[in-house]
Amino acid sequence: MEETSVLLWKGCTPMQGLLLTASLLNFWHLSTTAHVTIESLPPQVTEGESVLFFVHRLPKNLNAFAWLKRLTNTTRGIAWYTLDNNLRGPGPGHSGREIVYHNGSLLLQNVTQKDTGSYILQTYNRRRKIISTTTIYLHVHAFLWKSGHHATSTQLRIESVPPIVAEGKSVLLLVHNFPETVVGFVWFKRMTESKKCVVARYTLSRKSTVWGPAYSGRETLYSGGSLLLRGVTLNDRGLYTLEILRKDMRCEEAQVQLQVDTSPSLFCKPLTSSQLMIQLEPPYAAESEDVVFQVQNFPEDIQGFSWYQSKYRTEVLKIVEYNRAMNSISWGPAHRRRGMVYNNGSMMLWNVNEKDSGIYTLEVSKKDSKIEKAYVEFHVKQYVSQPFVHINDTTAEGHRSVIFTCISPDPDVSIRWIFNNKIMKRTERITLSPTKHALRIYPVRNADAGEYKCEVSNRFSLKTSLPVSWPR
Structure with a gap:
């Protein structure tokens, strides 16, 4: 080790020390590399949540990287990773809640306000020289109270980030409401009826990942259940299922539809595909309306086909079955006299209601x-x-506070707070519950006097409450 280098990681082996040292001069004066960027997922995080520092465009010639946290007067190493042998290890700043991944990303679990600060990613080449230094600032919002009985459902759910991903880009299947009492979980591409559809299995006690037949080499699995897919292609689109096993041996499932943007570019040829696909017309139907499940690329050499419906954590329900040899159609009891099927596999449902929401599967023999x-x-x-x-x-504690609670009978809604006709933002004094149903101001000031409203919305509609004045 060169005498001009400063050891950032006490108690590490000589090899680790070589990989995780840096010149003080280089550290403080090397500008952040323009090519490496870090994205916070989610962009805002509250105490008790997890945050992923997702790294884009790592240098191609790197040999190792390290994550550090900048404190008031010092910098402490959190974790290191060497790419040659896929070794990783903790630093003195590791709290037991951090996980580092081979793509450079860092997962910080169960955050607290003490985690607020600057996080630094440094990459190194084979000559132990710093290639890049990239910094991201994390602000953890306070959560000092509970919002009572107005919280939304804690049902396991998955969000695609972004909702529609362009070919060649990355998408995070972000898991919400991941239970604490989990033994392990499995990701499936499509539904869970076939071992061939297994992407990965994860066992929490051993912190081990076993990749399945559906693993493409582009996936990254996180201990919080989320799945990252890089370099997305048209073949990646479709349904993904997460199945978790609790300590009491109960299973729970959630699904997400991965949508790939197939809009043709002015500089590209139109996209063609022979893959069996379903298009909804209309994409969303109101209650009592009709909807057509329009099938594209339906094969000609069929023996028959069946339609199924499944809801989260419920059994699969057969809707209708068609047998070409017998030219027979058999409807399930729940959909008899409620629909129509066509010889190209398409199906129409009449007079739909909320119970018709779910995942629909067309199976062609x-x-x-x-x-x-x-x-x-x-x-x-x-x-x-x-x-x-x-x-x-x-x-x-002698200081006055006020709590506003937005009361709505609708589940799974997004909430925004409005003060004097302007959208409110979180600050050190203004905090939100995890569901955003409740807003707390502590301590209150004269400037907080005015009109307060809450706005609830889902993907279809939006409603705002009547204003309330405070002080009353």
Whole structure:
């Protein structure tokens, strides 16, 4: 080791020390590399949540990288990773809640306000020289109280970030409401009926990942259940299922539809595909309307086909079955006299209601005994009700505080708070519950006097409460 280098990691082996040292001069004066960027997922995080520092465009010639946290007067190493042998290890700043991945990303679990600060990613080449230094600032919002009985459902759910991903880009299947009492989990591409669809299995006690037949080499699995897919292609689109096993041996499932942007570019040839696909017309139907599950690229050499519906954590329900040899159609009891099927596989449902929301599967049996499937997620339009705001004045440690609660009967809604007709933002004094149903101001000031409203919305509608004045 060169005498001019400063050891950032006490107690590490000589090899680790070589990889994780840096010149003080280089550290403080090397500008952040323009090519390496770090994205915070989610962009805002509250105490108790997890955050992923997702790294884009790592240098190609790097040999190792290290994550550090900048404190007031010092910098402490969190974790290191060497790419040659896939070794990783903790630094003195490791709290037991950090996980570092081979793509450079860092997962910080169960964050606290003490985690607020600057996080630094440094990359090194084989000559132990710093290639890049990139910094991201994390602000952890306070959560000092609970919002009572107005929280939304804690059902396991998955969000695609972004909702529609362009070919060649990355997408994060972000898991929400991941239970604490989990033994392990499995990711499937499509549904869970075939071992061939397994992407990965994860066991929490051993912190081990076993990749399955559906693993493409482009996936990264996180201990919080989320799945990252890089270099997305058209073949990646479709349904993904997460199945978790709790300590009491209960299983729970959630699904997400991965949508790939196939919009043709002015400089590219139009996209063509022979893959079996389903298109909804209309994409979203209101209650009592009709919807067509329009099939594209339907094969000609079929023996028959079947339609199925499944809801989260419920059994699969057969809707209708068609047998070409017998030219027979058999409807399930729940959909008899409620629909129509066509010889191209398409299906129409009449007079839909909220119970018709879910995942729909078309299973086609070919003459060569092969099975081809397609999936689509269907939502019936649900319009939110107008919420109202409840005010609770409190006193804490001699300082007055106020809690506003947005009361809405609708589940799975997004909430925004409005003060004097302007969208409110979180600050050190203004905090939100994890569901955003409740807003707390502590301590209150004269400038907080005015009109407060809450706005609830889902993907179909938006309603705003009547204004309430504070002080009353």
